[in-house]
Amino acid sequence: MMDDLFSAARQPVLLAPGALFLPGAARAMQARLMQQLHEIMAQAPLRRLETPGGRRFSVEMTNCGALGWQSDKAGYRYESRDPLSGAAWPRIPDNWLVLARTMAEQAGYPGFVPQTCLINCYAPGARMGLHQDRDETALESPIVSVSLGVAAQFLFGGLERTAPTRKLSLLSGDVVVWGGPSRLFYHGITPLKPGHHELTGDRRWNLTFRRVRAC
Numbered sequence: 001m002m003d004d005l006f007s008a009a010r011q012p013v014l015l016a017p018g019a020l021f022l023p024g025a026a027r028a029m030q031a032r033l034m035q036q037l038h039e040i041m042a043q044a045p046l047r048r049l050e051t052p053g054g055r056r057f058s059v060e061m062t063n064c065g066a067l068g069w070q071s072d073k074a075g076y077r078y079e080s081r082d083p084l085s086g087a088a089w090p091r092i093p094d095n096w097l098v099l100a101r102t103m104a105e106q107a108g109y110p111g112f113v114p115q116t117c118l119i120n121c122y123a124p125g126a127r128m129g130l131h132q133d134r135d136e137t138a139l140e141s142p143i144v145s146v147s148l149g150v151a152a153q154f155l156f157g158g159l160e161r162t163a164p165t166r167k168l169s170l171l172s173g174d175v176v177v178w179g180g181p182s183r184l185f186y187h188g189i190t191p192l193k194p195g196h197h198e199l200t201g202d203r204r205w206n207l208t209f210r211r212v213r214a215c
């Protein structure tokens with residue numbers, strides 16, 4: 001009953017032109033998504049990438065899809081092979097593609113076919129500073145972001161780093177889609193607070209689906 005009241009209060013919210021928050025939209029799939037995540041990580045393990053400045057991200061990452069996001073001293077880029085193994089990244093599971101397409105469609109972006117899914121894992125204290133997702137040239141395609149596990153505070157700003165930010169609690173199964181006029185909006189995650197989720201323990205996971213190149 002409480003749960004129903006709670007979810008009833010969490011309706012889709014237009015965050016900015018082109019940006020839609022879809023609370024609980026992936027909730028029914030969360031256990032299956034976590035199971036599939038573990039299968040993907042058995043092939044492409046999590047790692048803490050180096051920033052171009054020589055530091056380490058606090059978030060652990062891996063990828064699936066035709067391309068995978070990579071960072072090191074040479075900069076940010078996409079790679080078609082996992083630099084750890086030299087093998088192709090694991091495929092994006094079909095049900096993930098359907099989820100990404102359906103979410104994008106609900107936000108007004110029909111026909112979204114992602115080429116990559118970046119998998120982010122946050123332990124307590126891990127964060128992602130305000131940034132733009134701009135290592136892609138397919139800027140006509142949106143970003144579809146799915147949260148799993150411990151709740152996090154998402155910051156969503158504007159085209160300038162200094163624009164005011166809106167703070168949003170992202171719970172397990174919540175989805176955010178941004179594209180069109182907000183495709184390059186600054187966003188980030190504040191340091192993860194200690195918490196517990198039955199599927200993920202003290203971790204928070206995020207799946208970020210992107211199209212990198214137009215074709």
Ligand SMILES: O=C(O)CCC(=O)C(=O)O
Binds near residue numbers: 118145189
């Ligand atoms: O973890 C999140 O919700 C945001 C992740 C993100 O912004 C990114 O991977 O570029």
Ligand SMILES: [Fe+2]
Binds near residue numbers: 131132133187
């Ligand atoms: Fe991002």
